[in-house]
Amino acid sequence: MRIVITGASGKAGQATLRHFSDTDHDIVATDIAARPSWYTGRFYRADLTQFGEAMDVLAGADAVIHLANIPADWIHTDSHTLNANMVMNNNVFLAAWKLKLKRVVYASSETTLGLPFDEVNYLPVDEGHYPLPNSTYSLSKVMTETMAEQFSRWAGIPFIGLRLSNIFTVDDYAQQPAFARDPEARRWNLFGYIDARDVARSCEAALTASLSGSHAFVIAADDTILDVPTREALEVIHPGMEVPDSVAEYGTLLSNQAAKDQMGFHPQHTWRDEVSG
Numbered sequence: 001m002r003i004v005i006t007g008a009s010g011k012a013g014q015a016t017l018r019h020f021s022d023t024d025h026d027i028v029a030t031d032i033a034a035r036p037s038w039y040t041g042r043f044y045r046a047d048l049t050q051f052g053e054a055m056d057v058l059a060g061a062d063a064v065i066h067l068a069n070i071p072a073d074w075i076h077t078d079s080h081t082l083n084a085n086m087v088m089n090n091n092v093f094l095a096a097w098k099l100k101l102k103r104v105v106y107a108s109s110e111t112t113l114g115l116p117f118d119e120v121n122y123l124p125v126d127e128g129h130y131p132l133p134n135s136t137y138s139l140s141k142v143m144t145e146t147m148a149e150q151f152s153r154w155a156g157i158p159f160i161g162l163r164l165s166n167i168f169t170v171d172d173y174a175q176q177p178a179f180a181r182d183p184e185a186r187r188w189n190l191f192g193y194i195d196a197r198d199v200a201r202s203c204e205a206a207l208t209a210s211l212s213g214s215h216a217f218v219i220a221a222d223d224t225i226l227d228v229p230t231r232e233a234l235e236v237i238h239p240g241m242e243v244p245d246s247v248a249e250y251g252t253l254l255s256n257q258a259a260k261d262q263m264g265f266h267p268q269h270t271w272r273d274e275v276s277g
Contacts, residue, residue: 001102002026003207004061006048006092007068009033011167012107012199016065019200030057031068049084054091058099065203066092066106070137078136085140093147097155104152105206108145108161108216110254111138116188123234123243125190126218126255127163145216152214160206160263161216165192165254167199168225173274180226180275183233191224191233192254195269205265220254221267 003020007013008029014036020027021041028042029035035043046053048068058064069085070076076084089106096104109115113125114132121129133139145161152159166189168176179185194202202219226233229249234241247253259265 001062001207002028002060004028004030004058004064006030006057006064006066007107008039008043009036010067010071011169011196012164013067014039015169015196016067016200016203019197019204028057028061048088048091051091051094054095055099058092058095058101061099061101063101063103063105063207064092064096065207066104068092069107069140073135073137082136082140085137086143089140089144090147093151093159096157097151100155101157103157103207104148104159105203106144106148106159106161108163109138109141110163110165110189110192110218110220111135112141112145112163112216113218113254117190120190120238120241123190123241124247124251124253124255127216127258130216145214148216149214158211159214160209160211161214162199162202162206163216163218164199164202165189165194165218165220166225167196168193168271169196170274173271176225176271176275177277181228183226183228183236186225187237190253191226191230192220192252193225193271194220195267195271198267198269201268202259202263202265205259205263209263211262215262217259217263217265218254218256219259219265220252220256221270222252222256223248223250223270223272224252225271226250
């Protein structure tokens with residue numbers, strides 16, 4: 001396939017670009033930022049808030065992995081974050097429909113499920129905990145998922161959202177010992193994370209899964225980012241809250257079971273392989 005990867009200069013984008021560069025797919029990369037220094041393939045510096053540029057970069061593509069967005073709160077003003085993300089996502093979805101792409105994979109976020117997780121209805125949090133946005137960033141993702149449902153219906157193609165947990169590269173794991181035994185430091189997302197290499201693998205799973213219609217899946221590692229048993233850590237931030245026996249001793253509280261069952265996605269990487277001691 002010819003696959004367009006947007007946001008290709010970002011953390012998730014570069015990991016995904018590296019992953020797909022080792023395949024037989026024809027890759028077109030794009031970002032508003034400069035090309036990654038290591039990448040020598042086809043790259044367009046494009047502003048996806050401009051519909052014409054979205055059309056240009058998607059022309060001739062079979063699928064798009066849309067990772068371009070303002071990636072968090074506190075980078076820009078609330079209004080700019082919401083407006084820019086919605087315009088980018090609308091333009092990419094609209095272009096994919098008009099250009100008759102075969103599949104759209106896009107980055108959603110764990111934040112749609114309630115981050116910061118001060119209000120938790122049950123554990124582990126899964127797709128049924130949606131929607132509970134608490135910021136304009138998370139609201140932009142909830143609105144995007146709603147928009148994806150309609151574009152999928154109009155285009156008659158799969159739209160698959162990836163509710164990514166906090167992304168860690170190998171270099172990022174150097175931070176882990178500083179908070180390894182401090183549940184309060186990671187209470188905001190229930191101690192969750194996902195390795196950037198597994199983000200790329202989730203994109204590949206979303207491209208190849210036998211699915212129709214619109215879907216959105218939680219993408220998280222099998223374990224937590226803490227070196228504390230899950231129930232012990234949870235007792236610090238949500239005393240008395242029950243965790244089912246299905247959650248392992250160090251198991252994630254952001255359930256990735258739906259992604260496993262419906263996409264065949266299984267995380268392969270853990271911080272435990274990267275942090276000495």
